[in-house]
Amino acid sequence: MISLIVRSYEGETDLQSISDLLKACEAVDKLNQEASVCELRQASDDPSLDKGRDVRLWEDPEGKLIGIGHLEISTSDEIVNGFLSCRVHPSARSGNLERQIIAWGEERMRQVQQDLGVGVKLSTAARDDKAGFIALLESSGFKSERYLLTMRRSLKEPIPEPHLPANFTLRQVRDQQDAEAWVEMHNQSFIDTWNHHKLTVEHYKYLRSHPTYRPDLDLVAIAPDGTFAACCKCIINLESNTRNGHNEGWIDELGTRRGFRRIGLGRAMLLFGMRQLQAAGIDIAKLSVDFNNPNGALQLYESVGFHKLYTWISYIKDV
Structure with a gap:
C-alpha cells in the first residue's frame, strides 16, 4: 500500500498545485469546477474559512497533490452544516482516497460539535450522471x-418587458451604504427555503469584494415606504468564460421578502436581471433552483424560458 502524505493547507504556495489538480479533474469530469490561482486566492479569503482546519491536502510519495478536501461550515444556525467538496486526481481514483477525504470531513465536523456544543451534519453534492461518486456516497x-x-436560457431570444408593482422603484445596490438593509432583506427572503443560513454583514462585504462583482448587476426593488423588498444579483465570470469558451452569466441570487410576495416582484426582478446580462453582451443566462422550492421559483423560471440543463443531488449524513 502506498503511503500518502496528508497535510494542512499552507496558503499561497499551494494555490498552483490545487489549480492543476482541479484542471486534471475537469478534463475527465466536465463539471465546470476548474479554478485559476486568482480565483482560489479569492476563495481562500472567505472570512468563514478556517484555513488551518477546513482544508486538507493529500500528496503521493513524490509530493504531487492528488486529493483535496474542503469544508464550507455554516455556524449561524442551531445545527451546523459542513458542505464537503472532494476532488481526487483521475489517476488516483482506483483506491480509497475518496473515502479518506470523507472520513476527514466527518472528523472535522465532530471537532466543530465539540467546540460549539451543537448538532452537526455533513453534506455534499453529486451531479446525477456521476453514478460512481453517487454509489460511493451512498x-x-x-x-x-x-x-x-x-x-439555462438563451438571451438572444426576446425578454419580456419587466413591470414593477405601482410605486415600487428599482435601483442598483450601493455596496457599503446598503449593507445592513440588504442583509436583513436577504435573510427575510430566504428564511423559509431549504438549507438557508443567515447572511452576515461581514460575509456580504466579502462577496462584494469578489473580482466578478459588478454593481450594475446588483439590483434591489424598494417599496413605497423605503423597505428593501426584492433583489436580483447576477454575476459574469469572465475568466471562466474565457477558459471554457462560453459567454454566459448567472442569476446568482433572486429573492422576495416576506410580506411582498405574490405581487409580481420576483418575475420583474428576474427579467430586469436578464436584461442587464443581455446589455453586458452575455448570450446565455444560467441559474440553480431547488426542485421543491416552496415559493414557486421553478415555475417562474420555466415561464420565462429557462429549461433544465442537468440535476445535482444534495446528500446529507449525520455525524
Whole structure:
C-alpha cells in the first residue's frame, strides 16, 4: 500500500498545485469546477474559512497533490452544516482516497460539535450522471436530501418587458451604504427555503469584494415606504468564460421578502436581471433552483424560458 502524505493547507504556495489538480479533474469530469490561482486566492479569503482546519491536502510519495478536501461550515444556525467538496486526481481514483477525504470531513465536523456544543451534519453534492461518486456516497452512509436543477436560457431570444408593482422603484445596490438593509432583506427572503443560513454583514462585504462583482448587476426593488423588498444579483465570470469558451452569466441570487410576495416582484426582478446580462453582451443566462422550492421559483423560471440543463443531488449524513 502506498503511503500518502496528508497535510494542512499552507496558503499561497499551494494555490498552483490545487489549480492543476482541479484542471486534471475537469478534463475527465466536465463539471465546470476548474479554478485559476486568482480565483482560489479569492476563495481562500472567505472570512468563514478556517484555513488551518477546513482544508486538507493529500500528496503521493513524490509530493504531487492528488486529493483535496474542503469544508464550507455554516455556524449561524442551531445545527451546523459542513458542505464537503472532494476532488481526487483521475489517476488516483482506483483506491480509497475518496473515502479518506470523507472520513476527514466527518472528523472535522465532530471537532466543530465539540467546540460549539451543537448538532452537526455533513453534506455534499453529486451531479446525477456521476453514478460512481453517487454509489460511493451512498455506501458511505449519505442519504439523498434534495434535487437542485441547473437551468439555462438563451438571451438572444426576446425578454419580456419587466413591470414593477405601482410605486415600487428599482435601483442598483450601493455596496457599503446598503449593507445592513440588504442583509436583513436577504435573510427575510430566504428564511423559509431549504438549507438557508443567515447572511452576515461581514460575509456580504466579502462577496462584494469578489473580482466578478459588478454593481450594475446588483439590483434591489424598494417599496413605497423605503423597505428593501426584492433583489436580483447576477454575476459574469469572465475568466471562466474565457477558459471554457462560453459567454454566459448567472442569476446568482433572486429573492422576495416576506410580506411582498405574490405581487409580481420576483418575475420583474428576474427579467430586469436578464436584461442587464443581455446589455453586458452575455448570450446565455444560467441559474440553480431547488426542485421543491416552496415559493414557486421553478415555475417562474420555466415561464420565462429557462429549461433544465442537468440535476445535482444534495446528500446529507449525520455525524
